[in-house]
Amino acid sequence: MEIITINYPLQGLEDKGPIRPKTLAIGHFDGVHKGHQSVIRRAVDVARAEGLEAAVMTFHPHPKEVLGRGSEYTTCLTPLEDKLERFRSLRVDIVYVVTFNLTFAAVSPAAFVDEMLRPLQVKRAVVGFDFSFGAKGAGRAETLRELAGSDMKVDIIEPLMMDGDKVSSTLVREALAGGRPETAEQLLGVPFSLRGTVVKGEGRGRTIGYPTANIQLAGAYVTPRLGVYAVMAELSDGERYSGVLNVGVKPTFHDSLPMPVMEVHLFDYEGDLYGSTVRISFISFLRSEKKFASVQELIEQIGADALKARSVLSAFK
Template identity: 65%
Template sequence: MEIISLQYPIAESEAARAALPKTLAIGHFDGVHRGHQNVIAKAISSARAFGLQGAVMTFHPHPKQVLGRSEQYVACLTPLDEKVERFRRLGVDVVYIVQFDLDFAKVSPFDFVGNMLRPLQVKRAVVGFDFTFGAKGAGKPETLWALGEPDIEVDIVEPFMQDGDKVSSSRIREALMNGRPEEAAELLGEPYAVRGVVVQGEGRGRKIGYPTANIQQEDGFLIPRQGVYAIMAETDGQRYSGVLNIGVKPTFHDNLTEPVMEAHLFDFGGDLYGKTVSVQFIAFLRTEKKFGSIDELIAQIHSDADQAKALLTAYDKK
């Protein structure tokens, strides 16, 4: 899969690299959820049917970040590198990463089609039903259809529905921020995961019989609701089940404000310091609470581990 970074307007050298005609799925695709997968699958199948390249165009950073709409935007579900990897798994031939900045935000729908899609040799564009483009989101799928004539055909993909509502990135964020990872997994097509590096912690877990990996998550991932989760973790190509807490450790701290992510992996006895770990959130077990004694905390951790093991055993059998 080829990855090409672009700025508007497209340089002649980049246009020359795009000599092959292609079908192009266009969108931000945060999360690459089941609705996005439907759009991309349509583009790929169309490309194969007509002997074209199957390509995806995404935008970075998120337009809402650039336009200052922070009240509508919490964090990415998938940082750029993770999103690109998911495109690869979907069979995409070329990924175009368009730099989204204030100048690009002013480009008209007419200029977007004429100065970006046509130089890239786009013969068929595939977009979701709610796709918008151009300055102030003036362009709609029907706009793209009209501006594309006569040389660019447009496929408009209907919403992908789940439990009576459309699948969307905002719906997934809402599920994760309210402790519903199972719902998020249904919408994504796989469990939601974050990635981070194991760093030195306070060492209390080992002293009480439950050694934990203190995971410093990478930037760009939305962190789910604080609390205790049953998880699957992967590091060095190996998968482990476990239990994880996101929180401020109120039993030991009164003024910790930045949540810490600590995972206890079952059946693991090695050294994780400095290693990258990917954590899949399988089920929410409980909210974080302050315990009156260390013994109460240990008893609760033991109960959490038993509950997580039972849930993860059932999950593995699905």
């Protein structure tokens, strides 16, 4: 899969080789949930059937972050690197990452079509029913179809519904905020996961019999509900381990921490993880974080958490 970062106005694309006719799925695609997947799969299927390149256009950073519309968009379900991994798994040939800045935000819908899509040789654009584009979101999916004319087909994908709700990034965020990773997995098609590097923490876990890896996140991920989770961890060598993770402020040992930390105890792992990359997949919420009256009480609770997590994760072995 080829990844090309582009800016408005387009320039320098001749250095990337000949531009070939393509289908293009367009959207931000945070989370690459099942609704997004239906858009991308349509573009890929058409490309394969018609002998075209299968492409995706996404925007970075999130338009709402640049335009200051909503603090929740300072965090992501899938930071760019994770999003690209998901595109690759969907058999996309090429990804255009458009730098979203105030200059691009001021581009009219017509200029977006004539100065971005046509030079990229887009023969078929695929968008979701709620797609918007151009300055102040003036362009809608039907607008794109009108502007495309006869030389560019536009497929508008209807919403994907689940239990009466439209599958959306917002719904995934709500599930994670509510401590419902199973629901998030149903919406995403895979467990919600995050990636990070193991760094030195306080070292307290080893002294109480449950050594933990302190995770420094590789991106501005959405933070799930604070508490204890049954998780699966994939190490940089591809090995997978089940475990129990706490995301929180460790109230038994601290009156307050400036931000939540993530610590994972991997079952049956022996070795040194410092400096290594790990991907954590959230499988099940076990309990809320709480302050314990003593360290011994905490140790007993961790033991109970570990037993419950092993039971929940037995199917993932």
